[in-house]
Each structure stands twice: as C-alpha cells, then as structure tokens.
Amino acid sequence: MTKPNERKLTIARAMAEAVAQEMRIDPTVFVMGEDIGALGGVYGNTRGLLDEFGTERVRDTPISETAFIGAAVGAAQDGMRPVVELMFVDFFGVCFDAIYNLMAKNIYFSGGSFRVPMVLMTSTGGGYSDAGQHSQCVYGTFAHLPGMKVVAPSNAYDAKGLMTAALRDDSPVVYMYHKGLQGMGWLGTEPGATVHVPEESYALEIGKAKIARAGSDVTIVSLGIGVHHALKAAARLAEQGVSAEVVDLVSLVPLDRETIRASVAKTGRLIVVDEDYMSYGVSGEIIASVTEHDISVLKAAPKRVAFPDVPIPFARVMEQFCLPDPDKIVAAWEQMTAA
Amino acid sequence: MTKPNERKLTIARAMAEAVAQEMRIDPTVFVMGEDIGALGGVYGNTRGLLDEFGTERVRDTPISETAFIGAAVGAAQDGMRPVVELMFVDFFGVCFDAIYNLMAKNIYFSGGSFRVPMVLMTSTGGGYSDAGQHSQCVYGTFAHLPGMKVVAPSNAYDAKGLMTAALRDDSPVVYMYHKGLQGMGWLGTEPGATVHVPEESYALEIGKAKIARAGSDVTIVSLGIGVHHALKAAARLAEQGVSAEVVDLVSLVPLDRETIRASVAKTGRLIVVDEDYMSYGVSGEIIASVTEHDISVLKAAPKRVAFPDVPIPFARVMEQFCLPDPDKIVAAWEQMTAA
Amino acid sequence: MSPTRDEQHWMYRMMVTSRRFEEAIAKIYFEGKTPVFNMAKGPIPGEMHLSDGQEPVAVGVCAHLEPHDVVTATHRPHHQAIAKGVDLDRMAAEIFGKATGLSGGRGGHMHIFDADVNFACSGIIAQGMGPAVGAALSRKMQGKPGVAVAFVGEGAVNQGGWHEAMNLAAVWQLPFVCVIEDNAWGISVSKRASTAVAHNHVRAAAYGIPGVRVEGNDPYAIHAAAGEAIARARAGEGPSLLEVETFRLAGHFMGDAEGYRPEGEKDALFARDPIPAMRARMLDEGSATEAELAGIEAAAAARVDAAIAFARESADPAPEDALTRVFAA
Amino acid sequence: MSPTRDEQHWMYRMMVTSRRFEEAIAKIYFEGKTPVFNMAKGPIPGEMHLSDGQEPVAVGVCAHLEPHDVVTATHRPHHQAIAKGVDLDRMAAEIFGKATGLSGGRGGHMHIFDADVNFACSGIIAQGMGPAVGAALSRKMQGKPGVAVAFVGEGAVNQGGWHEAMNLAAVWQLPFVCVIEDNAWGISVSKRASTAVAHNHVRAAAYGIPGVRVEGNDPYAIHAAAGEAIARARAGEGPSLLEVETFRLAGHFMGDAEGYRPEGEKDALFARDPIPAMRARMLDEGSATEAELAGIEAAAAARVDAAIAFARESADPAPEDALTRVFAA
Numbered sequence A, B: 001m002t003k004p005n006e007r008k009l010t011i012a013r014a015m016a017e018a019v020a021q022e023m024r025i026d027p028t029v030f031v032m033g034e035d036i037g038a039l040g041g042v043y044g045n046t047r048g049l050l051d052e053f054g055t056e057r058v059r060d061t062p063i064s065e066t067a068f069i070g071a072a073v074g075a076a077q078d079g080m081r082p083v084v085e086l087m088f089v090d091f092f093g094v095c096f097d098a099i100y101n102l103m104a105k106n107i108y109f110s111g112g113s114f115r116v117p118m119v120l121m122t123s124t125g126g127g128y129s130d131a132g133q134h135s136q137c138v139y140g141t142f143a144h145l146p147g148m149k150v151v152a153p154s155n156a157y158d159a160k161g162l163m164t165a166a167l168r169d170d171s172p173v174v175y176m177y178h179k180g181l182q183g184m185g186w187l188g189t190e191p192g193a194t195v196h197v198p199e200e201s202y203a204l205e206i207g208k209a210k211i212a213r214a215g216s217d218v219t220i221v222s223l224g225i226g227v228h229h230a231l232k233a234a235a236r237l238a239e240q241g242v243s244a245e246v247v248d249l250v251s252l253v254p255l256d257r258e259t260i261r262a263s264v265a266k267t268g269r270l271i272v273v274d275e276d277y278m279s280y281g282v283s284g285e286i287i288a289s290v291t292e293h294d295i296s297v298l299k300a301a302p303k304r305v306a307f308p309d310v311p312i313p314f315a316r317v318m319e320q321f322c323l324p325d326p327d328k329i330v331a332a333w334e335q336m337t338a339a
Numbered sequence C, D: 001m002s003p004t005r006d007e008q009h010w011m012y013r014m015m016v017t018s019r020r021f022e023e024a025i026a027k028i029y030f031e032g033k034t035p036v037f038n039m040a041k042g043p044i045p046g047e048m049h050l051s052d053g054q055e056p057v058a059v060g061v062c063a064h065l066e067p068h069d070v071v072t073a074t075h076r077p078h079h080q081a082i083a084k085g086v087d088l089d090r091m092a093a094e095i096f097g098k099a100t101g102l103s104g105g106r107g108g109h110m111h112i113f114d115a116d117v118n119f120a121c122s123g124i125i126a127q128g129m130g131p132a133v134g135a136a137l138s139r140k141m142q143g144k145p146g147v148a149v150a151f152v153g154e155g156a157v158n159q160g161g162w163h164e165a166m167n168l169a170a171v172w173q174l175p176f177v178c179v180i181e182d183n184a185w186g187i188s189v190s191k192r193a194s195t196a197v198a199h200n201h202v203r204a205a206a207y208g209i210p211g212v213r214v215e216g217n218d219p220y221a222i223h224a225a226a227g228e229a230i231a232r233a234r235a236g237e238g239p240s241l242l243e244v245e246t247f248r249l250a251g252h253f254m255g256d257a258e259g260y261r262p263e264g265e266k267d268a269l270f271a272r273d274p275i276p277a278m279r280a281r282m283l284d285e286g287s288a289t290e291a292e293l294a295g296i297e298a299a300a301a302a303r304v305d306a307a308i309a310f311a312r313e314s315a316d317p318a319p320e321d322a323l324t325r326v327f328a329a
C-alpha cells in the first residue's frame, strides 16, 4: 500500500532522475552509450534524458565500446563528468582494457594529478533465459581489479543515492544494476526494489554496507537481486523461528568488511548469496574476509549460494537450477545446522 | 650441483620443447602470436620453433589479439590445435571477449558438438619494475570465469608436462607462466624453477596440486613464483623449528580442493601466498574453500600474503613493498601464532 | 551471372522457409507473455531477434556454399542458419530450450551451433569474425577445401574486432568473405549516426581487398556478387568484403516498439518485401509456375510446422545437465 | 609551408634535447646491469623504449601545439613528451622512479603524465586513441580551444581500438589528429608482415577523412602536413590521419639484439639520421649559423644534464606510498 507521501520509483527511473538532477546543476555531466538516446536505454535508465538535454549531452554511440569508454576517460580527464553505459556487463570483454587498465589506473599513473570522474553503468544478471552472453554478473571480475569503485544497488532509494554519489566522485565508479530489479515490466519485476525515493537530490556514501534486515542467528550477505532472495529466505526462516540478518553489500569496492564482520560476530553464522560464478569471486572474498579476521566467532562453516562454475544455460529449467533463490538459501541454513 | 643424468632446463626451454615435440607428431599443432617467430617469444618460450617448423606453422601476427585469438578458436573448431600467445597477460583487456566469452564457451554453447582444443599461453608477474600495465598476474580474473582450464607452473618439469597435457586437451587451456621463473637471464632467474626435465614427452594431469614440501605445522598454499617464496619461507621457518607444508596449486581450474583441505586438516593452519591482487581473487577462494568445508580443523585464522589492491607501481621500493616475499610469509606465521 | 532455375527455386524455398519460421516463432513467442509482456515467460523465453526481410542476404550467399564451408552468424541467425542447412528440427528445439536442441538447450536462439554444416553464431557483435578467419586459416593450412563466411550487421563494422579480423584475413590471404547485412539500424541507432562513411564497402580499401555493395535487397544481385567473392576465395585469391543493403522488417528484438524509426520508413520497406518481389519476378521471367511456387510454399510451411511440432513435443533437459558439457568429453 | 626560422630553431633544439636525453638514459640504463644484464637492476629498471630517430615526428607535430592542446603518446614517449613541453626534470625523475617524478614514481617510463601540458601516455598499444578522441569531444562540448593528437606506431593501426576511435572521431567531427609513427617495425614483426596495405594513410578512406603520408622522416615535410591537419581540426573541420615514415634507430627496447632486421637496414638508417640532416639543411639554407647550432646543442646538453642530475639526486619514494593515489584525493 502506498503511503500518502510515498513516491515509489523503479530503479530505472531513480537512476535517470539522479542523472537528470546532476545534469541540471552541472553542465559537465553528459551521457554516452548505445541506445541511450531515443530508446532511453535498453533498461530504461536514461529515459527522458534526450528530450530534456538533447543530442549534444545524450549521445548515442556506435557499437565501439573501447572507443567510447576510452573517450569518456579522456573527457573526464579534461573536465567533463561522463556517464557511459556498457549495455550488458557481458560485453566487458571487448573493452576491458579501456576499463581496468585505463579508466581505473590513470589516477594512479599520474600520481593523482589527473582526475577521472566518470560513471560506467552496466546491466547484470539473468533469470529470463537470455543465455550465456547476456546474463552474467561478473561482479568478482570488476571488484578484483584495483582503481575503480564498484557499486550495485538493490533498491531504487539506494540506486538514486549511489548514482548521485558516483556522479560527484572524482574517481571512476562502476555502477552495476541488475536487470531483474530495474522495474522494466518486460523483464518481470522484483517488487521489493521499487521503493520510496525522495524527489530532492541526495548522495549515499560509497563503501557502506547496509543491514537490510536485523537478526541474530545467521548473517546472509548479498548484493543486488540476491538481497531480495535473502530477505525472502529470512522471512521463511522466521516462520521456523530462525532470526536471519541480511547484509546488503551495496558497494563491492570499497568493501565494508567492518559491517560484515560485526554482523557475523553477532550471529556466528554466515551464508553468502551471489549470482556471480562461485569460484574466485565475491562469495569467496566475503568468507575469507570474515575468517581471516577471526574464526572464533563462527559456530559453523560458512556457506555460499552462488552460480556454479558453468556458462549460463539458456533453457529455463537449467538456468533456474543454477541461480540462487530463497529455497537454496533456506537449504544452506538447514545443511549448516544439520551438521 | 648437476647430477650425471640431469638435464636442467629453464621453463622457457621446457615449454618450447613440449610444443616442438607435439608439433613433430601432430601436424595440426601450430603457434600464433606476436614476436613468437624470429624473436622466439619475448620470454623465450617459442625459441627454435620457427627454424624447425617454418613460417606456416609458426606465425607472427599483427597486434590484433582479438582477431588472432578468435582465429585460434575458429581453427581449433576446425580440427587444428593452435597455441596462441598473449604476450603479457596485462593485455587481456583488449581481447577478453575472444577468451572468456568465445574460447571458453563454445563447447558449452554447442552442447559439446564443437571441440576447442587450444592453448593460450601468457606471461604474468612483476618484480622487475615494468609498472602497472606489464606486471600483473590476474590469475583470479581468468580462474573466475567458467569454461577454461587454467594452469601455472612453478618449475620446468611441470612446465613441460603441463604444456604437453594442454596441447592434448580438447578443451581450452590458459597457460600462465611467470616471467620471473622463465630463466631469461635478463629478468633475473629464480634458480629453483630450472630443474631436471626428461627428454621424452610426458603429460601431467591438469587439476592436480602438488605437495612441494611436506610439513606439519602450517600449510602454505601458492602457485607460480609464490611457491618459491613459500619454499624459502619454509626453510627459514624450519630453522625456527616450524615445519611448513607447501602446496603448489599447479592448476587453478580445476582447483584441487582435496589436496588443500587434506593439508590444512593435517597442519591446522593456512597461509595463502599470491602475487595477484588480494581481494576477490585466488587467496580468498583458497581460504573459502577450506573454511566452507570444515572450520574445526583450523587452529588459527587463515592469512594471506597477496598484492594489495593497488595498481602495480613502477619504483622498485614501492613494488617490492607490495610484492609477496619470504619475509612477509614468515611475518604472517609470526602474527598467526602471536595471536 | 544469374542464379540457375534450380538455384532460384532453392533460394525461394529457403526464403519462404525462413519467413514462415520467423512467423511461427513470433506467434509462439507471445504465448504466456500476454496480457503482461514478460520476456522470461512462455515456451520461448529470452530475447528474440527475427530476420524478416533479410532473407535475400542469407540465400544469395549460401547458395554458393557447401556443408563443409564454414559460416559464423550473428545474434539474428535464423535465416542464415536455414540457408546454411542447419537441422531445422534441432534448431527449433534449441530455440525452445529442449533436450533435443542442437546444444540440448544450453545455447538458445543466439547460440545456434551445428557441427554437421559448420555453422556457429554468437550474441556478441562481430565476435564471429575471428573464428571465421581462423577456420579459413585452418583450411588453407590443412589444404582442405572450403571457404569461411562471416555475416555481420552494418553496426558491427564499427567494432574493433571487425577491423582486426579483416586485416588478418587480408595479410594472410585467406579464403574468407565478410558479408555485411546493412539494414541501416543497430537497434535504435541509425547507420548514419554511427558510421563515418555512407557505405561500408569502401572500408575494403583499408585492407587492399575487393569491396562491393549490393543495393536493393535483391537476391539475384546478391547471388551474383557473393558468387564472385566466394569463387575468389575458393581460387586462393584472398578475402573480399560484400556489403548488402537489406531490410529489417521486424523490430530489433521482439517487444521493440521502434519509436525511433522515422514515420513511414517501415511501410516503405514492407512495400518492398523481397519475398513477394522474388515470387513476382520468377513468375514474370518464367523461372517458376504458380503451381511450383505454391508447392514450394506449402512444403516450406509443412517443414516449419514439423520442426515446431518436434520442438514442442520434445522434453525439457534435465535441470542438472546445466553442469555438463563445460569441457570437451 | 615551411617552418619559420624560429620554428626551425625550436624543432632542432627539441630534437637534440630528445636525442641527448635518450643517450643519457641509454648509458645510465646499463649501470648496475653489467656484466650480467638483468632488467630489474640499476638506477633505471624495467623496460626501456628509446625514440632515437623518431624525433622529427614529435617536433613536426608539436610545433603546432600549445600547452592546452592534448597529446596521448605511446610506450615510446620521450620525444613526444619533450616536444610537448613536459617538465624534463620531473620526467627524468619519474623514469628513475623518484619521489619527485611526475607521478612520484608510480608510473615510470611508459606512464608519463603531465597535467600542466595535457600529456599522457600508455603501455598498451593504441590505448591512447580513445582518451584523445574524448578530450577532443570535451573541447568541442565545452567550447574550449584545443585539439587532441594521438601518436601511435604503425603496428597499433591493426589494433581494434584504433579503428573504433577513428570512426568515432569522424562521426562526431572532432578536433582530433591521429599521427602514425611508421618505423616499419612492431618489435620484431615488420609492417609488411602485419599490415594488409602498404601504407596506412589509405585507411583514412574508411572514415571519410583526409589521410596523408609523409616520406623520408623529414621534419620540414612533417611540419607542413601536421600544420594542415591541426589547422583543420582547429577550424572545426574534423579529424585527419597523418602517417609519417620514421626510423627506429634503437632496438625495440633496450637489450633487443635486433637479429630479425635485415642485414644493412640499420646502417642505411643511421646514414639518414634526421638530426645531422636537419643541421646540414639549416646551415645550407642559412636558417642558422654554426654558432647558433652549437649554442642550441650546448643548451640542450646542459638541460638534459640538469634533468638527469635532478633525477639522480632526488629521493626514492616512501615504499608505503605505493598504497596512495589509487583514487582521487
């Protein structure tokens, strides 16, 4: 039920609103990417911008990701604040040099004399049978390499605040939004992501995790759509009398290890939920971050619910078999406590 | 001291020998890459091949990594067994789509009806002041994404056996050799990497870790050059009466979790040494693989000695400050036991 | 050189088969997706890129190809697959995500692989260029017959990998042809807005190879130009670039409202639908009778119906099979 | 149009400064690396790519540039940096990895960044293309003066990113010039073995922009051609491609035995060393006296000596400073 002063927005609209608000006050902000103009972005997050700001500041590009991301770096170093879109994160392979070796490193290479204030926004995730080149998350891939901040909102409130913060940051920020949360009807919509969003501009601190639900028996750490799986699992566990705390990472870089460790210190148990591939990724890092700090707080071996190490299959039954979901989280709890 | 029947080879020569031996018996094997012909590879691992096999089978390429790695995939699918070289792994960003989204996935996308028998060899690592675009390891980046086997030898014996195995594998294998182990005089040489190599052809099983040194008090897990740091640290610890077991991962994919877990079950302590960036990489995965399996075996929180999450600096004092080395491993042990 | 009578019949049959196939897919695609469109629902979930209107390119080129020749196709691959002779039953089943699909449901519509006819495709723009060049290299090295053809959209020509592969094919003088399906749009971005030259065939000059443009989405002209390029490749004379004007009669993907297209553009294209045009021309030139054409059309429709029925009736894969076939057996 | 007398003096001074600088670096590079060559040792560790012989490109182009113009350079950047006016003391200190270096020792010789004169470079082939195009876009959007020039080697032209950036600059008609330093080699691979066309300037046709080639490593001709391209860019007439024949008198990197070069090739190049050639021409044409040239040479040598002394005397960075400046302050 919508409360009187509530203004529910989808993540897509929240993102576009943050960009528009910054564009109004800062003439150096502009947007580049494929189909971000007349189409408004395949995932709706630039809708309305072309009409308001015109083709000079909202620039459809050729299918030349290396060139336009590289160009964004050059523009950022020259006083602009570009927002560039990599339509699907899966496409990072054609342009990763411009991202991880250029955008992410020029501040360091220049000893801080160059600033690289830019936002790279990109869609992640599957669940709608788009197969192995259009459904990946690769959170771990981006978070592993130094020099870029990495954020991933789970709801529209955070989406707007993170975008504003990213736009005002003098360092490059990779903004990973999950397609299943965008609130595009045609992709199905996780209703929990569409929340009240204040009209006025506000910025969230990058690098801060959030307690999405407080609890005392187990900590479930996740990000993006996984937070909603975790909340659903927590609701189910609550029916069994189990109190689960859900930590929404919000940022992968910087990673808020304090908040994670404090939660696990309280609950003694850890489940990590990640739609990215399991090995050498986010789930391992979270577990290592807790255990290298202090193993005495753990009452049981930590568990992960992550995408298995296989390409993402097309067929719905296969993809769903692989994807994290509330059932698998509840099952992880059961295995953890059965042991 | 060289024993009578000993035939010490550098890793570079061991790699070239394995390739040459396969080329002699299998006409479908050929080599492509930048400067792998007349120059013999910047890191010496194709030396001699052009003279023996000619320009048809040893093909210098344009600086077009996306094209020639993609071409290798097409040739592999068409019955050839290409060995391609990505000169420095740092360059993966210009061609990663051809690697992680094409080479690694076409077997799966085709339901197994296409084979992709190819080897992608690439140099890793720093320590010689080649700065942030020529010194990276990015082991975690390759190991995170499904569909490619990933190996990283620490000595010439393994180097030859892994190369032979990789060449005979019907799936793509990424072969990551560390520059500091190649035995190229001009890069300095870790003498421990240059070992006896049998003349005859032999293949190692991909996916098997090795106990490089047996011990009982702590398990030090590493790969590539880190194994040598670990062995040196183990020797130092032995002087203090501490018995360290060193596990050489050899393969990152498949990862031999059994061997790691068995070692830690025996020693109760774990230190992971990795020249790759610390977060979201190999070190986290190893720790998570152990702790998610069983925390009861651990007598202390595991530790990692890895490259901090910063671009690799040029200045020697800065780079050495960041790189893992025996001192840092010994210090990790001391912290672990002080607690 | 005009296609022979037999070739014309084959081309027309493939064009009609392809169109019927797309129509069937389009209809089924909406099953389970109404009243509320949700891409994840229905018997065919996920993105769907149809090839309506682009059939002349596929048939004009593939008329010259044998099963042993290699084709790499795009995210919009059905017409190309059909013209290359991909097994229609197993292709339909793959698009439905069934166990009997070409890859057992692992790939779906953007990942149609058929080893029997050397066909592969990809969801990444221009990704097929490298593999096609590599297959051409393989043939040259092995002394085995066969050329390799990479189909790309005109939007793909601005992708770096395209340039690299063209240069490599030209440096090594490989039996390779790049065919650009120029439908004037890359999703919502017009060729004019994305490409610095009016026509991409001029880019052949950057590789010292022949570059030809065919206007009008005309299967006969495409057939002639493709014939020359492929013959050159077969004769060991090196690669060529062939740009073909074609029409995207569908949206970029299903669900695309195409608000970005200028008013009237689509109507004008529909008026030039290549299938009725070819039909009329064959009748006109006497290369087919009405009865023959009706027979071809009926056979095509029946073939499509059978493939769809095969797909519908096939079983889903076992969920846990998702974990298999990552590496070669 | 010929360079003015003043321009010639400046060009000659920059060329000599650059050469003296490389000679000094080459000498110091071997300190600590003999008798056994180990790249990691000595006051200047790591790879070293010298620009001996390529000075005419840098000065012919940069003669037309102001500090506010943007340059992105390559892995072989010293001559370009010097001609663009990068602070020589801090550049030398960077190459030595000192705290006083342009980036405090974080970058080293392949990562020379000087915000004051809008200079950057990169160790990745063709990586500078995008940033230069982006800087050109920024100037156009902000209405601020300035053009952007990307220097690349001829080997870089076969990299996909080069093509993408050329097209983007041309579609958007940006104030951008791409200068190709064609030294005929990419490490050990000859241009002929890697590039499908004899000359890269013809590739301008793929972007509908002017493409010019200058033969002979001639600073005067380069100056003239670059002047036109840069004037075009300043006038808002869009990008150009300028290919310049030049000579790599050094090995690819220090330690390169160059066994792959045809016998006699290097000797022939040394006989055409552009520095003595320009000296002779200036005397010949009366644009400088022997005394003036000697003065320029002495000043250049002194400037280099001072920079090297500054670098040598500067302190190492604090090791733990490696962890700083990852993000903007």
Ligand SMILES: Cc1ncc(C[n+]2csc(CCOP(=O)(O)OP(=O)(O)O)c2C)c(N)n1
Binding pocket: A034, A063, A087, A091, A094, C074, C075, C076, C123, C124, C125, C152, C153, C154, C155, C156, C157, C181, C183, C185, C186, C187, C248, C252
């Ligand atoms: C590297 C990459 N970038 C972007 C996309 C998203 N994308 C899919 S189809 C398409 C347009 C392709 O246009 P064109 O090549 O002309 O083919 P058409 O769709 O017109 O057949 C885009 C941008 C992609 N799949 N891969």
Ligand SMILES: Cc1ncc(C[n+]2csc(CCOP(=O)(O)OP(=O)(O)O)c2C)c(N)n1
Binding pocket: B034, B063, B087, B091, B094, D074, D075, D076, D123, D124, D125, D152, D153, D154, D155, D156, D157, D181, D183, D185, D186, D187, D248, D252
């Ligand atoms: C993407 C990438 N591939 C390969 C290399 C390795 N590499 C460094 S310099 C070089 C040759 C470059 O040739 P060219 O562009 O002609 O410049 P030159 O060295 O002749 O000045 C190569 C292959 C690299 N740095 N980046």
Ligand SMILES: [Mg+2]
Binding pocket: C153, C154, C155, C181, C182, C183, C184, C185, C186, C187
């Ligand atoms: Mg198109």
Ligand SMILES: [Mg+2]
Binding pocket: D153, D154, D155, D181, D182, D183, D184, D185, D186, D187
């Ligand atoms: Mg060169």
